[in-house]
Amino acid sequence: xxxxxxxxxxxxxxxxxxxxxxxxxxxxxxxxxxxxxxxxxxxxxxxxxxxxxxxxxxxxxxxxxxxxxxxxxxxxxxxxxxxxxxxxxxxxxxxxxxxxxxxxxxxxxxxxxxxxxxxxxxxxxxxxxxxxxxxxxxxxxxxxxxxxxxxxxxxxxxxxxxxxxxxxxxxxxxxxxxxxxxxxxxxxxxxxxxxxxxxxxxxxxxxxxxxxxxxxxxxxxxxxxxxxxxxxxxxxxxxxxxxxxxxxxxxxxxxxxxxxxxxxxxxxxxxxxxxxxxxxxxxxxxxxxxxxxxxxxxxxxxxxxxxxxxxxxxxxxxxxxxxxxxxxxxxxxxxxxxxxxxxxxxxxxxxxxxxxxxxxxxxxxxxxxxxxxxxxxxxxxxxxxxxxxxxxxxxxxxxxxxxxxxxxxxxxxxxxxxxxxxxxxxxxxxxxxxxxxxxxxxxxxxxxxxxxxxxxxxxxxxxxxxxxxxxxxxxxxxxxxxxxxxxxxxxxxxxxxxxxxxxxxxxxxxxxxxxxxxxxxxxxxxxxxxxxx
Numbered sequence: 029x030x031x032x033x034x035x036x037x038x039x040x041x042x043x044x045x046x047x048x049x050x051x052x053x054x055x056x057x058x059x060x061x062x063x064x065x066x067x068x069x070x071x072x073x074x075x076x077x078x079x080x081x082x083x084x085x086x087x088x089x090x091x092x093x094x095x096x097x098x099x100x101x102x103x104x105x106x107x108x109x110x111x112x113x114x115x116x117x118x119x120x121x122x123x124x125x126x127x128x129x130x131x132x133x134x135x136x137x138x139x140x141x142x143x144x145x146x147x148x149x150x151x152x153x154x155x156x157x158x159x160x161x162x163x164x165x166x167x168x169x170x171x172x173x174x175x176x177x178x179x180x181x182x183x184x185x186x187x188x189x190x191x192x193x194x195x196x197x198x199x200x201x202x203x204x205x206x207x208x209x210x211x212x213x214x215x216x217x218x219x220x221x222x223x224x225x226x227x228x229x230x231x232x233x234x235x236x237x238x239x240x241x242x243x244x245x246x247x248x249x250x251x252x253x254x255x256x257x258x259x260x261x262x263x264x265x266x267x268x269x270x271x272x273x274x275x276x277x278x279x280x281x282x283x284x285x286x287x288x289x290x291x292x293x294x295x296x297x298x299x300x301x302x303x304x305x306x307x308x309x310x311x312x313x314x315x316x317x318x319x320x321x322x323x324x325x326x327x328x329x330x331x332x333x334x335x336x337x338x339x340x341x342x343x344x345x346x347x348x349x350x351x352x353x354x355x356x357x358x359x360x361x362x363x364x365x366x367x368x369x370x371x372x373x374x375x376x377x378x379x380x381x382x383x384x385x386x387x388x389x390x391x392x393x394x395x396x397x398x399x400x401x402x403x404x405x406x407x408x409x410x411x412x413x414x415x416x417x418x419x420x421x422x423x424x425x426x427x428x429x430x431x432x433x434x435x436x437x438x439x440x441x442x443x444x445x446x447x448x449x450x451x452x453x454x455x456x457x458x459x460x461x462x463x464x465x466x467x468x469x470x471x472x473x474x475x476x477x478x479x480x481x482x483x484x485x486x487x488x489x490x491x492x493x494x495x496x497x498x499x500x501x502x503x504x505x506x507x508x509x510x511x512x513x514x515x516x517x518x519x520x521x522x523x524x525x526x527x528x529x530x531x532x533x534x535x536x537x538x539x540x541x542x543x544x545x546x547x548x549x550x551x552x553x554x555x556x557x558x559x560x561x
Contacts, residue, residue, distance in 0.1 A: 048276065052211050055268060056204040057224055059158070061231035062261040063200045066169040066254040068235025070130060070190075071376045071397070073247045075383045075390030078114040078123040115247075116181040126183060128512020131376045133187045135505030137194030142501050145198035146494020147348065154203045159266040161199025166259025168193035169251055176248025201469070201497050202490040209474040209489045210272045218421070221470035222412020228466065229405035229458075232375065233398040240394035351491045354476050356422075359540050360468050361499035363425065366533035367465045369503030369510075370432070370526045374400055374461065376508040381519060385444055399451055403458025408466030410459065421472050422540035425464040429534040432460035433527045440523035464533070469497055503529070 032040070042050075118126050149157060172189045174180070212220055238257075239250035270276055352358060378400055382393040407428070415424040439453040473496050477489030507529070514521040 045273070048270065048273070049211050051268075052207065052270060053220075053224060055264075056208050057227045059162070059261055059265055059269075060200055060204045061227035061234070062162070062254075062258045063165065063197055064228050064231025065235040065238070066165060066193075066258045067134075067197070068232050068375070069169075069239035069250045069254055070134075070172075071379050072236055072239035072243050072390065072394040073250050074127050074376075074380050075393060076114070076243050076247050077118040077127065079390070115176075117183050124512045124515055127380075128509050129183070130186060130190050131372075131508035131512070132505055134190040134194040135372065135501060135508065137191040138198055139498055139501035139505050141195040141198035142201070142494050142498030143348075146202045146491040146498070149199070149202040149206060149490035149494065154207055154271045155266060155269045157199055158203040158269065159262050161196050161203070162262025162265060163259050164196035165193060165200075166255040166257070166262065168196065168255075169258060170255030173248040173251030173255065176246065198494075198498075202494045205470065205473055205493045206477075206490040207269065207271055209477060217474055218412035218414075218416035218467070218471045219409070220412075221474065222409040222466065225408045225412075225466040225470045226405040229401035229408070229462070232401040232404075236379075236394045236398045236401075240391045243390050243394065348491065348495070351495055354492060356472075356540060357476055357492060357495060359536050360422075360472050360476070361496045362536040363533045364465065364468045364496055364500035365503035366529040366536075367425075367429070367461075367468065367503070368500035369507035369529045370436075370461050370533075371404075371465045371507075372504035373507035373511045373522070373526060374457075377511045377515070377522075381522075382450065384519065385450070396447075396450070396454070399454040400458035401462075403455040404462030404466070405458075407459030407461070407463035408470075411463035411467040412471060415467060415471065420541075420544040421467060421475065422537045423544050425467055425472075426534055426537045426541045428460050428463040429530050429537075432457070432464075433530040433534075435460050436523055436527050436530065440520055461530075465500075469493075469500065473497070 114123070120126070168189055172186060172193070175185060175189075180186075208221070208224065235254055238253055239247075242249040242253070378397045379390065379393040382388060382396050383390065388396065411424055411428060415421045418424060435453070435457050439457050442449040443453055473493045474489065476496070477492035507526075510525055511522050514525060
């Protein structure tokens, strides 16, 4: 008998469960990367919606085509505003406030919708919920681009498109984090989710490149193409997403103390009663370090809502107030508010800042801005690896926040010294700014959503994730708005605002950092791995 080829032996060395894990990891990665891909075009197109050009350049700025393949009439040239040319109503002197209003509309809707999305995500099938969100997001991303082809100059049209898109995009994050949390335990969650969270940077980079390709010739396609990609990925989600290992009867769904059984449409879980010795066993170090100051179990039965058709433990959806009482949720949520304020200010305003400082066109500025996301990709992985090794999530975030504030000051000072200095600071700033943001929204959210104080209630993950990211999205809404208000008085004021936000983020972690540093980590081999739900 001939020996098996090396490639086949490699494939056979992995179990069925491991292949499913790899597939879900890759699929959820691509799904959320497409969400971020569709958010990036607005920052790239800002430089085209309002640009400063001489009278000789105005003719070149006019769309030269008379019609496209769909038979739509070409947009007419806008009235000139002195030496400015652009797209009304963003061709006025208050263009920074108007562009900031677009960001604010999207992010406010995203922040409000996120709190509702987590609650809905606990009660609806993830695959259907996420598919709907991606199809709707693709439609409303493309709708913004239709303003170019139909020659629309109403601020209300673009604001409404942004608001609805912000609402439907909230379906993404709680869904993918919950799905990934179902498939992966706590063992190396920081590393796994740090690598997985690079979808944010990859999506931003692809969105920048795709939007930048058409921004100077036909900016409507900068929105329509990403919208089509998101909608297509929604169909892929519907066809292939597996929400939980138990849906395909993976062996990892069976734990030492509980087994899940399915009988028709009714699911129930039989729990092995705890022995007296188990009850008297000392608390896990994770519980010791994160319990509230009074030391009592933070989740009260009155905060758990049992859904119709559910029975037994582990199948109840946690209430909003119950999720807030999980130790660490409030601190990390408020920290993320300020960390995400900084990150999203860069996301929405960095290309325009590069255009102003380095005097590049919109396409080149968009391409250069992707270096911030490249730095963020490595920063997220580094934060995950360090937090896994130290087993101290809050301390890892605190260290990166402490380094980020002076780095932003240096960035504001040296970015005017030339392109090379800008490139170096983009990479470093991206790593330090995005590292804490990535760690909190992934590994920290998953840790808290499956915290031992929940006593096996796996339905808390989506709600906890939505609370943390929803609070962070409040900061994401404030950051671009404040940048739009402060930038007319000078970009230095914007950077001072970002440094202050980093300091506030660090301040909210002081109590958790103190607890982590004062509590010795678990001895090697004695840490009980988190059971998969």
